[in-house]
Amino acid sequence: MSSLFSASVLLEQVRLGLQQALATRISAGPAAGAAQQTWQLGASACFSVVALPLVAETTWTGALDRLTHSGPPLLVVAERISHQARTHLRARGICYADAAGNAWLRHAAGLLVALRGHQQAISSPATAPTPTAPSTVPPTQLNVAGMRLVFHLLRTPALVACPVREIAKTTRFSPSVVVRTLAYLAGHALWSADPAGWAALRPAVVEHWVGHYAATLRNRLNPQRYRWLTAAPPTWPYPLPAGCVWSGEAAAQRLLGISAEPPSMLTIYSTLPRAQLAHYLQLVPCQRGPVELLNPYFAPLALDPEQCAPPLVVYADLLASPVPRTAALAQQLREAGHW
Structure with a gap:
């Protein structure tokens, strides 16, 4: 895991991994800073948790000496804890868990958990049923x-x-x-x-x-293509009802202040029911029609007179368009610093 991660991200990733591995809820409570939390496992096992990347380094001993306290058992969380550091932590009775799937938890309430990176866990009867190690590998693509x-x-x-x-x-x-x-x-x-x-x-x-x-x-936005009901399209620019915004070529022309010929392809995001919007604009379904309707994933919809989607959406739609001239508009939008 990258060192760019904040302590809070590291703590949350390891907490979720342990929760999945142990098949039991682990709640995180407030503590003194982003790098410290209190974790509650079940009804009686409570840990004082601290994110300490130094555990993976040779300087771990001094860092741990400064963490000695008299509260709940200490649970050290790190990106990766070396085998040597894990051995010393167990010898000192200090619990640990890392983003690589290693964990050792011991509590007076009768809890004992041992996880070795992506291998089966060994636990006492006080824990949940035999778990599997958590998967902490980052996703290979954005969903x-x-x-x-x-x-x-x-x-x-x-x-x-x-x-x-x-x-x-x-x-x-x-x-x-x-x-x-x-x-x-x-x-x-x-x-x-x-x-x-x-x-x-x-x-x-x-x-x-x-x-x-x-x-x-x-x-995934239910894109559908339409054509005009009549042979001749309405006079440009076309009015849009409330709950609709332009994107793609039409929006780029507005954002850039360009007076040009009507776009060859119209892209509209709308929260209105498709049948209602199609009736309002006098559209009928057509696989190769010049009008495309999509569901918005951004909110609230623009309320300005131009009725444009966020510039980043417009930019992405321009690059996704099959119309060749939209690439030049996308470049203009980028150079103008709109996104």
């Missing part, structure tokens, strides 16, 4: 939820500095989606929890997101 989450992060850069739970709450995704998506970004050198670092990475993240947009996200 629909991951694409939508990255879109949120690009639109609201301040989120990158928030803890996992805050990102999940704000974006309405589960913490596991957040952890896996950030793991994917980190694995592709596209993640920083520092706003300045994220700003520097943003152009690369945008291009990566756009490159996966058409195949991963766009085709």
Whole structure:
């Protein structure tokens, strides 16, 4: 896992991995800082958890000496804990868990768990049924939820500095989606929890997101093509009802202030029922029609007079369009700094 991960991301990834492996809920409580939490396993096993990347290094001994306390049993969490460090931690009675799947938990309440990276766990009867080791390998590709989450992060850069739970709450995704998506970004050198670092990475993240947009996200938005009911299309520009926004070529013309001929392909995102919108615009289904309707994945829909989708969406739709001239519009939109 990349060193760009914040402590809160590391803690959440390891917590979710242990929860999956032990088939039991592990709740995280507040503590004194992003690198410290209290984890509750079952009704009586409580641990004082601290994220300590130094455990994987030769300087682990001094770092652990500074963590001696009299509260609940100490549970050290790290990206990866070496075999030597694990041996010394067990000898000192200090519990540990890492993102590679290694874990050793011991509690006076009758809990004993031993996990060795991606192998079967050995546990006492006080734990859940024999578990399997957690899968902490980052996803190989962004799924629909991951694409939508990255879109949120690009639109609201301040989120990158928030803890996992805050990102999940704000974006309405589960913490596991957040952890896996950030793991994917980190694995592709596209993640920083520092706003300045994220700003520097943003152009690369945008291009990566756009490159996966058409195949991963766009085709899940129920895209449907239509033609005009009458032989002659209405006079351009066409009025849109509330709950609809332009994207693609039509939106680019508006955002760039270009007065041009009517777009050869119209892209519209709408929350209205398809039949209602088709009736309003006088459209009929046609596989090669010049009008495309899609469900939005961004909210709220634009309320400005131009009725345009977010510029990043417009940019992605331009690059996904089969119309050759849209590539030049996408470049203009990018150079104008709209996204």
